[in-house]
Amino acid sequence: MSTFPKLLRGMDASTRKRLAFGIGSFLLPLLIWSLVSYAPFIWHPKVMVTESGGVDYFQIGMLVDKEMFATEVENMRQAQQALPAGTPANPIYLPAPHEVAQALYRGLFEPLQQTDTLSMPASLWHSIQIIFWGFLISSLIGVPLGVLAGTYVPVGRLAEPFIEFFRYLPAPAFGALAVAILGIYDGPKIAIIVIGTLFQQVLIVANTTRKLEPTLIEAARTLGTRRLQLLSRVVVPGILPDLYRDQRILLGWAWTYLIVAELIGTSSGITWYITQQARYQHFDNVYAGIMVIGLIGFVSDLLLARLSKTLFPWDRSQERR
Amino acid sequence: MNANSAHLPSYLEQSEAVQARFASIRERDVVLEVRNLNKRFRSTHGEVDALRDINFSIHRREFICVIGSSGCGKSTLIRILAGLEQQSSGEALLDGKPITGPGQDRGMVFQGYSLFPWLTVKKNVMFGPLANGQSTSHAEREALLWLELVGLEKFADAYPHQLSGGMRQRVAIARALVNQPRILLMDEPFGALDAQTRAKMQSHLLDIWRNIDITVLFITHDLDEAIYLADRILVLKPHPGEVQEIIEVPVPRPRSAAQFTSPEFLATKARLEQLIHPAPVAESENEQAVKPHMIRFTNVADNVE
Incomplete structure (x- = not known):
C-alpha cells in the first residue's frame, strides 16, 4: 500500500504525467467497454429471458431480439396468458469486462x-x-x-x-x-x-x-x-x-x-x-x-x-x- | 581595400628572426610532397575540375593552413591526402612514398568530431592501436598517455555524447595522434565550436604541435585562425581549385592572441582578403535571382532605428 505512493514521489513531474497518460490510454477503451456492458440503456439489443411466461419456445437464459420479445409480450397480453419477463442484454459475442477477466483467470x-x-x-x-x-x-x-x-x-x-x-x-x-x-x-x-x-x-x-x-x-x-x-x-x-x-x-x-x-x-x-x-x-x-x-x-x-x-x-x- | 592598409608593411617583409626560421624549416626533410595533382569529378554539368595542377611540399614539423572560399576543393585535397579519395592524376608522396589509401601514417581530424559513440573516450583513443594489432594493455597505456596530454584523463570512461564540442575535438586529436602519424590532417576541426572554445583549442593545438614531432596540415576558412596557426598559408582559388599563392606568415613565433593587431598580422590578413574576397563580381546566377522585396508590416510611425 505504502510502496506505490513512495514510488510515485520518487518520479519527477513529467514522468508522473507520462505515466498517467499511459494508464489513461488503457482506461479509456476499458471505460467505453464497461459503459456498453453495464449501462442497460446503452445499446443492449437483446433481451435475456428470465421467465418464459406463456411463450412455449422461450427458455430461461435465452437471448432474443428486443423487437421479438416485445411482439411476444404483446401476443401473450392479447391471449391473456402469463407474460414473459427479461432483462436487456448484449449479444453473446460481447461479454462484459468482468466475465473476460474471470475467463482469463480461469484459463490461466x-x-x-x-x-x-x-x-x-x-x-x-x-x-x-x-x-x-x-x-x-x-x-x-x-x-x-x-x-x-x-x-x-x-x-x-x-x-x-x-x-x-x-x-x-x-x-x-x-x-x-x-x-x-x-x-x-x-x-x-x-x-x-x-x-x-x-x-x-x-x-x-x-x-x-x-x-x-x-x-x-x-x-x-x-x-x-x-x-x-x-x-x-x-x-x-x-x-x-x-x-x-x-x-x-x-x-x-x-x-x-x-x-x-x-x-x-x-x-x-x-x-x-x-x-x-x-x-x-x-x-x-x-x-x-x-x-x-x-x-x-x-x-x-x-x-x-x-x-x-x-x-x-x-x-x-x-x-x- | 582597408583604410589602414596604406600604413601597413608588405606581408612579404619578414623580420630577421622570421627569415631565419623559414630558412631552418626549408632545411628540414620534406614530409609531404604534392606533384601536379588533379582531381576531376563527373557531375550533371559534365566534368568539373575540383583540383588542377596542385604543387606544394611540407617540411617536417611545419604548420600549414589551407584556406579558400567554399567549393575551392580544400576538402577534396585533404581527403586525397588522407587516402579517402583517389586523385585523377599526379601524385602525393609521404616521405617519398606515394599515397594509395588510408593509413596510420596520416592522422585525420574531421569537423564533425566523428568519434565512435558506442565507445568510451578511452576506447575511442585505443581504437587505432588495436586496429593495428597492438595488445590491449599497450593500447590502454598509450591511450591514457595521450588523454593526459589533451587534459581529458578524468573523462576516460565517459561517452562522447557526455562531452562538450571542444572536449570531443580534443578526444579526436588524441585519437589521431596516438597512432603517431607523420602528419596530422585537420579538416576545419574547430568550425563547429563557439568563438571562445575555438580560441582555446587553437592555442592548445599550438601547444601540442610545439611539444611533439608532428607536421600539421590544417584546413580552415577563417583567416585569423590561419594566420594565428600557420607557418605558411596555401591559398586555393575555386573553379577550378588551383594554388593561388603560398604565403609565408611573417608573424613571429611564439604566437599569442596579442598579435592579432600587429602590423604583420594585419598585412597578411589584408593580403588574404584581397585573394579570397576580390571585388564581388562572381555572384552565381542563383544568388542574383534572390532579390528580397521588403514590405512594411509595422505601423509607419513605429521605427526601430
Whole structure:
C-alpha cells in the first residue's frame, strides 16, 4: 500500500504525467467497454429471458431480439396468458469486462473442463515456441544479409530488387506449399513466420545500416582499420541500438503472422484454443485468448525496451522517449 | 581595400628572426610532397575540375593552413591526402612514398568530431592501436598517455555524447595522434565550436604541435585562425581549385592572441582578403535571382532605428 505512493514521489513531474497518460490510454477503451456492458440503456439489443411466461419456445437464459420479445409480450397480453419477463442484454459475442477477466483467470490458473483442448498456458507456450523459432531463423538469415546489403553496394543491388518483389507476396499464400514440403505440424507454421518476417527484415536492416554516418567509417579507415575489420568494429557496433529497435518492431510483426500460421496444417497453439472456444460459444474465453496475446507482446516489448537502456548506455535517442 | 592598409608593411617583409626560421624549416626533410595533382569529378554539368595542377611540399614539423572560399576543393585535397579519395592524376608522396589509401601514417581530424559513440573516450583513443594489432594493455597505456596530454584523463570512461564540442575535438586529436602519424590532417576541426572554445583549442593545438614531432596540415576558412596557426598559408582559388599563392606568415613565433593587431598580422590578413574576397563580381546566377522585396508590416510611425 505504502510502496506505490513512495514510488510515485520518487518520479519527477513529467514522468508522473507520462505515466498517467499511459494508464489513461488503457482506461479509456476499458471505460467505453464497461459503459456498453453495464449501462442497460446503452445499446443492449437483446433481451435475456428470465421467465418464459406463456411463450412455449422461450427458455430461461435465452437471448432474443428486443423487437421479438416485445411482439411476444404483446401476443401473450392479447391471449391473456402469463407474460414473459427479461432483462436487456448484449449479444453473446460481447461479454462484459468482468466475465473476460474471470475467463482469463480461469484459463490461466484453473484446469480445463474440456478434454479435447489444451489449456491456455499450454497453448500459449506452443505459440511462443513457434514465434521463437520463426523469428530466430528469420534473424539468422535476415540480419547478416541486411547488414551486408547495407554496407556493400553490389550486395544490396543484387539482393534487394528480388526481396522487394518477394515481400509483396502474402505469406499465408505459401501455406499449402509449406504443408506439402514440411508436413502438417510445426514446420509449415514456422516457415510462414519466416516468410512473413524475413523479407521485411532484410530491407529494414539494410536501410538502418545505410543510415550509419559515413564519416565514422572514414575515421576508422584513417586510423588503420582494414576493410574486413570495418564490418565488425564499426558497422555492427554503430548500428546496434537501431538494429535492436528494428528487431523489436519485427518481433511484433512476427506475432501478427502467428494466427495465420497456426491455422495451417493442424491448428495448434493459442489459435487452436481461440477457435475451439469460439466453437463452444465461450466468447469470454475467446477474448481472454486474444488479450493474452496482446499482453505478452506488450509486456515483452516493454521489457526489451528497458533492457536496451542497460545494453546501449551511449544511445541518446532513448533519452528523448 | 582597408583604410589602414596604406600604413601597413608588405606581408612579404619578414623580420630577421622570421627569415631565419623559414630558412631552418626549408632545411628540414620534406614530409609531404604534392606533384601536379588533379582531381576531376563527373557531375550533371559534365566534368568539373575540383583540383588542377596542385604543387606544394611540407617540411617536417611545419604548420600549414589551407584556406579558400567554399567549393575551392580544400576538402577534396585533404581527403586525397588522407587516402579517402583517389586523385585523377599526379601524385602525393609521404616521405617519398606515394599515397594509395588510408593509413596510420596520416592522422585525420574531421569537423564533425566523428568519434565512435558506442565507445568510451578511452576506447575511442585505443581504437587505432588495436586496429593495428597492438595488445590491449599497450593500447590502454598509450591511450591514457595521450588523454593526459589533451587534459581529458578524468573523462576516460565517459561517452562522447557526455562531452562538450571542444572536449570531443580534443578526444579526436588524441585519437589521431596516438597512432603517431607523420602528419596530422585537420579538416576545419574547430568550425563547429563557439568563438571562445575555438580560441582555446587553437592555442592548445599550438601547444601540442610545439611539444611533439608532428607536421600539421590544417584546413580552415577563417583567416585569423590561419594566420594565428600557420607557418605558411596555401591559398586555393575555386573553379577550378588551383594554388593561388603560398604565403609565408611573417608573424613571429611564439604566437599569442596579442598579435592579432600587429602590423604583420594585419598585412597578411589584408593580403588574404584581397585573394579570397576580390571585388564581388562572381555572384552565381542563383544568388542574383534572390532579390528580397521588403514590405512594411509595422505601423509607419513605429521605427526601430
